[in-house]
Amino acid sequence: MVKLKWGNTLNFESENEYYEVLGFLAKEEEYVRVYTESNDKAGAWAGQGRLSMRNVSMYSLPEALMNAFNESVDGRLSETRYVRNLRENHCFTKEVDPTGKDFTKILHKESLEKVLETVPKEYENDFYRGYHWNCEVVRRVRKESPYNINLDDETEDLYTEGRRIAYYTTKYERSSKNREAAIKIHGTKCMICGFDFEEKYGELGKGYIEVHHIKPLSEVNEEVVINPETDLICVCANCHRMLHRFRNYIVTPEELKQMVKDNI
Structure with missing residues (x-):
């Protein structure tokens, strides 16, 4: 696959990656600023x-x-061709001159609708994946130590299994009536990805689903009415594990729904 080269360090592995970044830059939150500097006004060779x-x-x-930013020494990229392309x-095309000196101009999208008009239909999912990009979750996925990931089977022995270990921990009482009521209200299809155990496994999966507390009981620290x-x-086992992927951070249903949607 030919890389799409745009300048000093910003390159794309594919058109999919190109439109993913476009979607990210079109977000309402300004995580990466797009701007121009008229360095010719300061005696340099060009803007x-x-x-x-x-x-x-x-x-x-x-x-x-x-x-690209990993190769930057000052947290900014000089990418004139790419910015001109944007x-x-x-x-x-919306310009903001923060100093009033016509030297630095911050560029913003005219509107999301206008940007979308420039995105080919086959790359819309890539664009939306970037637009809905959750920086906090991605940072945790990339930077979390393996020791901070929730694992069921943690042992000191790397090669043998089956040794009996006593664990002392705190369990939070859950009501079976609340579980039954949730299933009666929400049904047995996963509310994140739509997975249906009965559809997949037939009679064996009929009526099965897991129930997730939107606000973890461990954060409440007292008896509460649910x-x-x-x-x-109601969620499938896979989505339930992803919601509880980290020890110190519960991924929200909305975040996980967007990830599933973006990766379809």
């Missing part, structure tokens, strides 16, 4: 287009941007 990080970890960016071909309709959701 430049730049990208700079804005209060975000490099490791939470889409891969092409992460790789302005001329993807409607990043509303099965608003406090519980």
Whole structure:
């Protein structure tokens, strides 16, 4: 596959990656600033287009941007050709002059609708994957130590299994009536990805689903009244594990739904 080369460090492995980054730059939150500098006004040879990080970890960016910023020494990229491309071909035409000196101009998209008009139909999913990119979750996935990932089977022995180990931990009482009520209200299809155990496994899977507390009981620290309709959701085992992927961070149902949608 031929790389799409845009300048000093910003390169794309494919058109899919190109439109993913476009979607990310079109987000409402300004994680990466797009701007121009009229260096010719300061005696330099010409104007430049730049990208700079804005209060975000490099490791939470889409891969092409992460790789480019990884080579940057000052948290910004000089990518004149790419910035010009955003302005001329993807409607990043709204200019803000923060100093009033006509030297630095921040570029914003004209509107999401206008940018979408420049995205071919076959790359819309890639664009939306970037647009809905959750920096916090991606950073955790990339930077978490393996010791901070939830694992059921942690042992000191790397090669043998079956040794009896006593665990002392805190368990939070759950009501079977709340579980039954949640299933009655929400059904047995996964509310994240739509998986149906009966459809997949027939009679064996009939009536089976797991129930997830939207607000973990471990964060409540007291007995509480649970509303099965608003406090519980029904999810498949895979989605349930992804919601609890990290020890110190519960992925929200909305975040996981968007990830599933973006990766279809």
